[in-house]
Every structure is written in C-alpha cells, then in structure tokens.
Amino acid sequence: MKSITIKGSERESVGKKATKALRNAGQVPCVVYGGEKPLHFSADELAFRDLVYTPNAHTVKVDLGEGKLRAIMQDIQFHPVTDKIMHIDFYQLFDDKEVTMNIPVQLEGNSPGVRNGGRLLFRKRKLAIKALPDKLPDFFNVDLSKLKIGDNITVESLLNDDFSILHPDNTVVVQVKTARAAVVIDDEDEEGEGEEGATAEGAEAPAAEGGEN
Incomplete structure (x- = not known):
C-alpha cells in the first residue's frame, strides 16, 4: 500500500490552551496510539491534504525529525462550521501485528446488463479487512465485464490468502438490477453486440453502503 509522509513536531503540552x-x-x-504510550504531535493542516481528501487508502509515515514510525488514520474530527481539521487519531503499525482498515473498491469494465438498460447498484464502496501492514492492498478491483441483469458480485469472489475480509461471504458489493426499459438477451445475441453503452462510471449508482462505518 502507498504511504504518505507527514512531517510534524512532538507536543510537550496537550492541554486545551x-x-x-x-x-x-x-x-x-x-x-498515535498502539505503542507503549500515546504519542502526541502536531503538523500543518496542508500536510494532511493527500491523506484526508481522497477516496484512496494510504498508510502514513510520521516524521518527527529524530524518529519515524508507520501508522494508519483511525479517526478524524472536523469543525462543524468551517470543516477545518480539528484532530486526528492514528494507530501505529508493526510488521508482525495485524491491523483493521477500510479498503476502497474500484470498478472497471463495461457491464452487459447496464448496456441492456439495467441499473448498476454500488453497494459497498469500501470493505473492512484485517491484515499485516505489508499485505494491505491499495484497493479491490471489481471487473464488471460479465455482469448481466440480475447478476451480482459478492465478497466471496474477492477473498485472498493475504488478508481477511470482515464481511460475510455473501455480502453484495455491486449488482445490476432490472429497470423498466431493460432488455434481457441471451448469450449469443450479446456476443454480437457492440461496445456502445454506459460504463460503470456512467451508470446509476446510488450510494447504499448499508451501515458501513
């Protein structure tokens, strides 16, 4: 997984003032939690831009001058009016200790079901996994090229020996449902179709992540 370096300074005083x-x-x-004791530090707000304002997942190298450590972002607080970053909690990474992290799902390819008028529903935009730091993937790649009307792709098809996915195997990640104007064709007709039609990005994909944290 890609890493972002955050340069900061250790905080000696942690009071409200x-x-x-x-x-x-x-x-x-x-x-930063997870070590022998919590490590308090501060960094310029602009340093977190590529970590916070992105759909991608990253690990973090916290550089405090005299030492560096690896971590992942666990929690973030924004100002309710200005949306400025108020506070961030990190969790320290160790090579031999598994960590839980939300990994984004990326769609690729054209769905035959969408081309025939079906609706693409993106149910899980992120999946929680547990893995050693060096086994954390950047994203899950989901191929839509064989997804017909009525088909779905579940967590079971994304299982990997490098990590554990913390969702039931039958959890639906993406599916194509019938729309009123949908046309159901057989495999032979489909093979003769051109490549015109909606792609994953152009399909209707309402956010319905189903209680994701």
Missing part, C-alpha cells in the same frame, strides 16, 4: 494555540497557528493536533 496549547491545543487551541496550535489550531490558531494552522496546526492539527494528533495522537
């Missing part, structure tokens, strides 16, 4: 002063100076107070 010191935290407020940091925020007024454009710094984000952070805590």
